[in-house]
Amino acid sequence: MERLQKVIARAGIASRRKAEELIKEGRVKVNGKIITELGVKVTASDRVEVNEIPIEREESVYFLLYKPRGVISSVSDDKGRKVVTDFFAGLKERIFPIGRLDYDTSGLLLLTNDGEFANLLMHPRSEVEKVYVAKVKGVPLKENLRKLEKGIRLEDGKTAPAKVKMLSFDKKKETAIIEISIHEGRNRQVRRMFEAIGHDVLKLKRERYGFLTLNGLKAGEARELTPHEVKQLRAAAMETGKK
Template sequence: MTIERLQKIIANRGAVSRRAAEKLIEQGRVSVDGQVVTEMGFKTSTDALILIDGKEVIADDRKYYFLFNKPRLVLTTMDDPKGRKTVAEFFTDVPARVYPVGRLDYDVSGLLLMTNDGDLANFIMHPRYEFFKTYQAMCRGIVDKRQVKKLINGVTIDEDYFTKAIDAKLCNVNNEKNISIVELTIAEGKNHHVKKMLAAADIDLVKLKRTKIEFLDDDNLEVGEYRELKPHEVKQFYGIYNQNKRKGDL
C-alpha cells in the first residue's frame, strides 16, 4: 500500500492541480474515507476514497494535454460563483476533467496549457522553474526604444520587487492611430506581472495577449480554440521535468 500526501493523490487522479487541491483542502471541501480533511500535510493511501464537494475523485489513466487560445473576459478557473465564463466551458467534450496550468488574467487573451496530469502541472507552476512566456502588448501612444530598453534593464514593481524582461522589442508603431505594439518575454509570474512592468516603464497598456509558452506558439490557433499537444511536445516538457528532478530541484 502506497501512502502519499492528499493533494498529490488528487492531482495525480486528474481532478485539479496540486495547488488547487491544497486550496480545496483548506476550504474543508475534501473528505477521505468519509472524514473531512483540512490538514495540509495529511497523508493517505493512494487507493483511498476521496470526495470533493461530495463527488468521488476517480483516477483517469489517460493523460490529456491541450494548448488553448483563451479569449479575453474568460476566467482561468474551473467554476465561478458569479457565473462568469470560465475555461472549463471550452472543454466539455473532453472525457476527463482538465484544468489550467498557471493563470492568465480575465482581460488577457492568449495561450494557456490545460491538462489532467498533476505531476507535469505542478512542475510547470513550481517557483524553482519558471517557464518563458512571451506577450504582445497593444499600447496607447508612441512607445520609444528607451522605454523598451527599460524593460530589459529592469523595473521595480510592487514597491520593492526588481524584475527584468528576458527580451523585449518594439514590433510596430502606428502614428496615425497613436498605437504601438510591444513584445516582451518574462520568466516570472507574479499577479499582473506584465501589466505592472509596462506601467513602470511608462507604457500605457490597452490590450495584452500571450503568444508563446516556451517552445509553443499560437501557430494560427484561433481564439477560443484548442489543440492537443503532439507526443514530441509532451516529451519535450517531460525532458525538462526529468532534468530538474535529477538535479533535485523538485
C-alpha cells in the same frame, strides 16, 4: 505502481507537496487503511480516499487553448461569466488551467488534470519562456524598454530580465506594438511592467509558451498536446529548475 502522493496530485486534488501533508496528517486511506507514511505505492486497483472521499483515477490529459478575450481563466465563476473550461464541454476529465491569463488577455493557455505537471510548470524555479505581444498607448523610448530588459521594480519586487522587441509603432495614433518575453507568472505582470514605464496596455496576447505556439488555431479553439510535447515541457521545466 505509483507513489501515493503522485496519484493524489494527478487526480487534481492537490499538488504533490500538499498531498504529502495530507498523508502525514492521516487524511488519506488506501483500501480502508489510514496511511501516514510517505513512500507508499499503490496500483490502479487500490481504493484511495482523501478526507473519506474516494478519488477518481483519470487518465492524464493535456490541452492547449487559444483563449479569447472576455473569458475567465478558471473552472467556474460566481458572476456567471464564461470560463476556459466551457470550451471543453463533454470532456469527462476534470481539467483546470495551468496558471492564468487575465480576463482581457487572449492567447495560449494550457489546461490539464495532472496536478503534478501543473505544479512543475508554475513553480517559481521553472523558467519556461512565455512570449506576449502588447499594443501599448504611446511609443516607449529605447531607454525605457531597456529598463524592462534589465528588470523593473514592481510593488511585489523586481522582475527578472525580459526580452523586449519593438515590432511597430504609429506616431499618429500614438500606439506601439511590442513583443516581450518573460518566464515569471505574476498577476497581471506584463501590464504592470508597461505601466511602470508609463505606457498602458491596450491589447495583450500570449503568442508562445516555451516551444508551443497558436499555429492552426482560432480564438476559442483547442487541441490536445502530443505525448512528446508533454515530455518536452516537463523536461524543460525540470532542467531550468536545477539552475
